[in-house]
Each structure stands twice: as C-alpha cells, then as structure tokens.
Amino acid sequence: MKATDILGLAGAGTVLLVMFEMLRRHRLREKYAVLWCVVAVAVVAVALVPGLLQGMADVVGVEVPANLLFFLASMVLLLLSVQLSYELGRLEEKTRTLAEEVALLRLEVEQQRTGDTP
Amino acid sequence: MRGMNQPSDARVLVIVPAWNEQGSVAATVEEIRATNPTVDVLVVDDGSLDATAAEAARAGALVCRLPFNVGVGGAMRAGYRYAIRHDYDVAVQIDADGQHDPRFLAKLQHRLEDADVVIGARFAEGSQTYHASFPRRAAMRMLASVMSRRAGTRLTDVTSGYRVANRRAMEVFAAHYPAEYLGDTVESLVIALRCGCSVTQEPVDMRPRTVGEASQTPVKAAVYLARVFVALFLSLVRRPPRELRAMWRESR
Numbered sequence: 001m002k003a004t005d006i007l008g009l010a011g012a013g014t015v016l017l018v019m020f021e022m023l024r025r026h027r028l029r030e031k032y033a034v035l036w037c038v039v040a041v042a043v044v045a046v047a048l049v050p051g052l053l054q055g056m057a058d059v060v061g062v063e064v065p066a067n068l069l070f071f072l073a074s075m076v077l078l079l080l081s082v083q084l085s086y087e088l089g090r091l092e093e094k095t096r097t098l099a100e101e102v103a104l105l106r107l108e109v110e111q112q113r114t115g116d117t118p
Numbered sequence: 119m120r121g122m123n124q125p126s127d128a129r130v131l132v133i134v135p136a137w138n139e140q141g142s143v144a145a146t147v148e149e150i151r152a153t154n155p156t157v158d159v160l161v162v163d164d165g166s167l168d169a170t171a172a173e174a175a176r177a178g179a180l181v182c183r184l185p186f187n188v189g190v191g192g193a194m195r196a197g198y199r200y201a202i203r204h205d206y207d208v209a210v211q212i213d214a215d216g217q218h219d220p221r222f223l224a225k226l227q228h229r230l231e232d233a234d235v236v237i238g239a240r241f242a243e244g245s246q247t248y249h250a251s252f253p254r255r256a257a258m259r260m261l262a263s264v265m266s267r268r269a270g271t272r273l274t275d276v277t278s279g280y281r282v283a284n285r286r287a288m289e290v291f292a293a294h295y296p297a298e299y300l301g302d303t304v305e306s307l308v309i310a311l312r313c314g315c316s317v318t319q320e321p322v323d324m325r326p327r328t329v330g331e332a333s334q335t336p337v338k339a340a341v342y343l344a345r346v347f348v349a350l351f352l353s354l355v356r357r358p359p360r361e362l363r364a365m366w367r368e369s370r
Binding site: 096099100102103104106107111 | 162180181182183184185186188192195196199200203297
C-alpha cells in the first residue's frame with residue numbers, strides 16, 4: 001500500500017467519523033450527511049482498489065489517473081455549492097414570507113388592542 | 119366589478135413602503151390624507167433603524183413593521199396582502215420620499231376603468247428631458263420598448279414606483295412579488311401581464327426627491343444597463359411561480 005493510499009483512507013475515515021459524530025449530536029441533517037458519506041466511501045474504494053481509478057481513467061481516456069480524481073472532486077464541490085446556494089435562496093424566501101406575516105400579525109394585534117379595527 | 123373602481127365608492131388603501139425615511143414619511147402621509155380624505159394609508163416600515171414607524175403613526179397612518187429589511191418587494195407584498203385580507207378594492211403604491219404627488223391619485227384611479235394596473239409615468243410626453251448618460255438612456259429605451267410591446271400599449275416609465283392596482287392585480291401581487299433589484303418594478307409588471315392583467319400609464323408630474331438623486335457615473339449607468347437587461351430577460355423567460363400557475367394558465 002502506497003503512502004497516498006493511506007492518506008486517502010485517513011481522509012475518508014475522518015470524514016465518516018465527523019459525519020457520524022455530527023449526526024449523533026443533531027448537528028447535521030441526514031440529507032447532507034448522506035452525500036458526504038457517499039463521497040467518503042468512494043474515496044475508500046479508490047484507495048483500497050488501485051486498479052479502479054486506473055481503469056476509469058482508461059475508459060474515459062485520461063492519461064494521468066490523478067487528473068480524473070481532481071476533475072471528479074472539483075465537480076462534486078461545484079455541484080454541492082450550487083446546491084447550498086439553492087437551499088440558501090429557499091431559506092431567504094421563507095424568511096421573507098415569515099417576516100411579512102409577522103409584520104401583518106403585529107399590526108392586527110395592535111389594532112385589536114386599541115379596538116380601532118377599520 | 120368595474121363599477122367598484124369608481125373613485126367615489128371604492129375602498130382604497132395607499133401602501134407606502136418606507137425604509138429609514140423619518141424625515142419625509144410624516145409629510146407624505148399627511149399630504150395623502152389631506153388630498154384624498156377617504157383613503158386609508160398603510161406605511162410598511164421595512165426594518166428602519168430610525169423613527170420612521172413612529173413618525174408615520176403620528177401622521178395618522180396604519181403602520182406595519184417588518185422585523186428586518188426585506189426590500190421594496192417584500193414591503194409591497196405585505197401591503198397587498200393586508201389589502202386583500204381587509205377587502206380593499208384598490209391598492210396604490212406611493213413612495214415615502216415625497217416624490218409622488220398624491221393629487222394625481224384620483225386621475226390614476228379613474229384609469230382603472232379600462233386597465234388592471236395604472237402606472238404614474240414621469241416622462242410620458244418626453245417632457246422632462248432628463249440629461250442621462252447614453253447607457254442609462256439605452257436602458258430606459260429598451261425597457262420602454264419591450265414592456266410596451268408586451269402590454270400592447272405605450273409604457274414609457276415602467277420603473278416608476280407610483281402605481282394603482284385593482285382587485286385582480288392585487289391578488290397577483292399579494293401571491294407573488296419579486297424582492298430582487300428591478301423585480302419590484304419591471305418583473306412584477308411582467309408577471310401581472312402574464313397573469314392576464316392589463317397595464318396602462320397616466321402621465322404625472324414628479325417632484326424632485328428631498329434626498330439627493332443617485333449619482334450617475336458612466337460606469338454605474340453601464341452596470342444599470344446590464345442589470346436591466348438581465349432582469350428583463352429573466353422576467354420574460356421565467357416559469358410562473360408556484361402560487362400563480364393557475365392564473366397564468368387561464369390567461370393563455
């Protein structure tokens with residue numbers, strides 16, 4: 001086993017451990033953890049089966065297998081940040097709706113209290 | 119339904135979105151109430167950090183206070199929701215900076231006879247030849263031509279924040295009102311049009327803002343042109359928001 005494989009295994013192991021601990025402490029929702037666990041398992045597979053990455057690189061015609069790894073890693077990160085932007089936008093929209101609703105309710109309450117409902 | 123829009127018997131709500139406007143909001147509210155004694159005025163305080171809400175209440179307006187700043191679009195949607203829930207027949211938007219002259223309100227409201235949204239337009243006759251830079255004029259020309267074509271009538275000032283809406287348009291705006299830049303003006307009009315509302319304009323005289331006009335460097339004007347282009351393009355190709363799918367389909 002090469003040093004780089006051990007590095008990969010250690011990285012994947014750390015990710016899995018952190019995911020598990022965060023889930024255990026209710027700090028992470030399953031839908032996000034699943035994704036990272038899939039990534040970590042894939043890294044473990046690549047580290048344990050040296051022929052896997054080489055084989056995939058041959059299939060898609062990438063000469064240096066590590067480049068395929070970089071490409072896949074950057075795609076995963078890109079898609080993930082897009083996903084986060086999407087979630088953020090949804091949350092902003094929900095917060096805005098709630099803020100409007102709170103403002104209207106507050107007005108209703110004040111009107112009830114002073115008794116001058118129009 | 120149309121009869122309800124007669125200035126005499128319609129219940130009118132003037133919505134005034136205000137963000138840190140303590141200096142002008144009271145005067146604006148007082149002027150609206152003085153020139154249009156039968157209307158109700160709702161000031162939507164968009165998370166102001168100054169005394170906007172207190173000033174508005176002192177001037178006799180209903181005040182709805184958003185807990186933090188959500189933008190004109192959010193303030194207006196809250197206002198339209200209030201109008202729908204309290205059965206108003208007509209909702210008017212007037213900015214808090216005193217730029218919109220409320221004496222034109224009756225004139226604008228009268229046009230609801232043949233339209234669902236009436237815009238109080240500044241440069242209707244090209245009267246105020248407003249010395250703007252080239253990109254700025256290009257942006258305004260592009261907006262005017264695209265929006266006029268969509269509306270089937272001449273619209274010269276679609277970014278005006280002075281507008282009157284009847285019940286039908288209020289329902290569209292209460293369901294969905296974009297909060298992004300230019301969304302509260304341009305995109306909301308496109309949405310109204312795509313939901314089958316008719317839009318027209320009526321010339322009004324605008325007063326200079328009490329607070330200084332935004333500085334116009336060529337770079338800023340170019341950025342403005344780009345943003346107008348993107349906002350306009352997006353508004354024209356966007357799928358209907360979920361809340362409006364039914365209305366959108368009906369109008370096809």
